[in-house]
Amino acid sequence: MLSKISFGEKGLFFIIALFLLVFLVGPVIQVFYVAFIDVNTNTLTLNNFADFFSTSLFRESFYNSFYVSAMSVVVASIIALPLAYYTSRFEFKGSVIIQSLGFIPLIMPPFVGAVAMQLFFGENGSVNLYLENTFGFKIPFMDGLNGVIFVQSIHYFPFILLNLSAALNNIDKSMEESAQNLGSRGFGLFRKIVFPLAMPGYIAGAVLVFIKVFDDLGTPLLLNVNNMLAPQAYLRISSIGIDDPMGYVIAVVLVVFSLAALGIAGWALKGKDYSTTQKGGGGLNKRKMGKWEAVGAYSIVIFTLLIVLSPHLALTMLSFATIWSYSIFPDAYTTAHYAEVFTETPEFITNTLIYASGAAVLDIILGVSIAYLVIRSKIKIRKTLDYVAMSALAVPGLVLAIGYLRSFSDIELPNGQILASWWLMLVIALAVRRLPYALRACTAALQQVSVSLEEASENLGASKFKTIRKITIPLMAGGILAGFVTSFATAAVELSATIMLISSESDAPLAYGIYIFMQSASGRGAGAALGIIAVIIVAGGTYASHRFMEKSRKQREVSSEDE
């Protein structure tokens, strides 16, 4: 039984706590302490926080950030729910497309993604130029707060899709069958039985979208919306010459608020049991679609995918375009950008693969361990691990990187390089930044596994370690994969910490290469080409991990029993 805290659990807790302390808490505090210092006297103070709340610009920014995050969750849910519903409930060939393309919106290469969006949806982008020429009106897709909601929703809805799909696939069909025996049918069945059972997955995704949008600075900056908290923090931290303490104050507020949001989400799930013990049937019953149902389903899926993948379509066009300026289509097409990219930057690709997969593997190891400790162990302060790890979501990459430089540049490696800018540190930085994604996915997955299965295994004489390896982890596999995919995909295009920590071009990943190209007008096409390569690499990596999962799942099913 789990009443006693085992030595292994204590050790695991200690190791993870140490990791987070050294690579997240310590470096961040080195930067954040400024928020608590009085500039006049150099003593500790809370004055700066008083200033924050008495400044109308910040209050307004706070409100805007909150509004945008909440609305983004709503819109992202509207996009994700039908996709998740069709893949999990029906024998639907489109599932493969959704599964393989659905996460691509997460991979938005820095800078080029923004340019592509402007060229497509901007006030003078292709869509609006077309609308204006033919119908005489425009749609302000990318204007103000609504523009931010639009872009954020199509960027981050995969968080909900991935986590919800993983959760849906984890529900056993016996639950559904019992409901059917009791007379529940159709959408009512989905609403009353299936969706509630998948709640941990949905909440995991929704809370990620909420916090991520709340803390994201890339999109508001790309749309030049300054009156939100994250861009206010960034603009103040990264201006030349002065260290405006308010930048750090805002960053602290972001962390605290994100954790509060997480706490509320945890509270919403509290006191309910989402785990099911029946794990023989392997997922929900899938029903064949009628002809018209299929037409309906395909049109919804294709329409949704068309919208959410349009930035990548624009990016593809940009990567083949000669000049594309104030026109619906580029002037002409060329493959020269790809030629340029391939001759100049082969090491970027291998570096990206190494860093992103290293970070993602580290993330799922940490994610599974933390989820296990939080849900299964009885260690008193176990929840702290979860909160500390999640706070990484609210720490701007720039702050984390400055913290690393401050903490680790005194240590020299045998080859004369400083530790802070060693490539392995970059992998760790990426892992820390993307850990929240993997952690939420793993936590949701474990919430669906009934503890009695583990107890049964231990009663039959298996050791705790064997139980975790043979029972718990295989049952969490879907969630682990979702976590791996999100961490991998988003780590592959991370720039803000990368650009700060890189100390030699030979260590640089693709995102840095894109940055270099995007510093000059002539590099736009090449930057886009590199962006497309990043997308393809991530897509390939994800496809490979899906295949791997499918294979191991099939093997398990064969070795277990019927089907």
Added chain:
Amino acid sequence: MRVKSVKKVLATAVASVVLVGPLAAAELENKLVVITSFPKDLTKSFKKGFESKYPGVKVEMLKKKTTAGIKYIQETKKNNKADIYWVSAPDAFEVLKDDGLLQVYRSETKGIPETIGTYPLSDPDGYYSGVAAAGYGIMWNKRYLNAKKLPTPAQWKDLAKPVYHGHVGMSAPSRSGTTHLTVETMLQSEEGWADGWKNIKRMAGNFKTVTERSFGVPDGVNTGSFGVGIVIDFFGLSSKASGFPVDFTYPRYTAVVPANAGIINNAPHINAARAFVDYLRSNDGQKILLEPKISRLPINPETYAQAPKGFPNPFEDGSIGKDIKFDVKLSKSRYNLVNSLFDVMITYRLEDLSDATKALQEASMLLAKNDNPKAKKLIAEGWALIDATPVSDELSLKDDFTAVFKTKRKKRTDKVYGRQAEVEEKWDREVKDNYQKAKTLAHLAIDLIK
């Protein structure tokens, strides 16, 4: 250890003796690490040129945004591995110099004048040297102007005209050192502080956007997100050279300022670093600046003989920057104040400013058709509210006031009066209030005329 340091001292001594002449390749280290914000097109050519001149040296170009570069050098100072910092913004070097992170090197390259216009080409104290020049100007997208039937702008004041409402883009001075110089230049034009801000705000009332990074402006003009951008010359010239349907001009009041290179304190490859600074200023290095994809202004007047036709020459063409006597000391004393004011009045309140400006522009146009003395008075009051600046000329020159914006505490004993956030909140309330009142007045005026 000891042998090594003796060697180091010897090498430095030898190097400083022979510095006047070109260094022989044998004395240089085999590596050089340059931190730069410059684009690939530029760094590639210089890397190639330098490496072929000094075959033993491998140049590592480490690209970091200007601000990221500063932070990187600051944070790794105890264990510095970089040799040179090479960016456009002179203020970035001032920050590093004040922090004691640069070392003196006076490059004795022939043919380089002391100043460009009134701006000193290199740091008088020798901490950084000018290697190229640049001036701010106006860039526009020809397709965009054609489609919207807009005239081609020539002067800053043109951009304040109602036809350009919502068509102009600029970066913020707090984001980009070169943008800061443009703003400071407008404040130092013959009309002075108050009228300078007035001109800037009338122009800003037409802004479509204030971009987060300086390259966002040429990017926006190139894509056609907005039609006109306030940019540094090489962004305009190189975009044009890359085939975009854009053009560029220098307005009358513009300052031509140097881009610099400075040697970082404790540079591990000091001889190579010195050779690199010399190379940047040599004839070979200056010539590279003329490549179309680079398009930066050489600081050696003789290099212009090899320039393509139509390439601007600030040394001959007296019109570029002639009307500006740039006071560097004044600029430095109120550096952060200007940045902060711009952000409070424009960047963070752009929507309010733009709305108020649009309303007043409409009212003025109606007034031109139908005179109405009462409305005229209201409109004038409205403009006055837009033009008002919360900080007077005298106050902007007071040291203990500008010190509020220098929150970098170099010494524990440094004292600062008041907190930046407090002061900014006061401005913000005033500014927002003014913009809203101005908008109301404009609508009142419109109702009166109708």
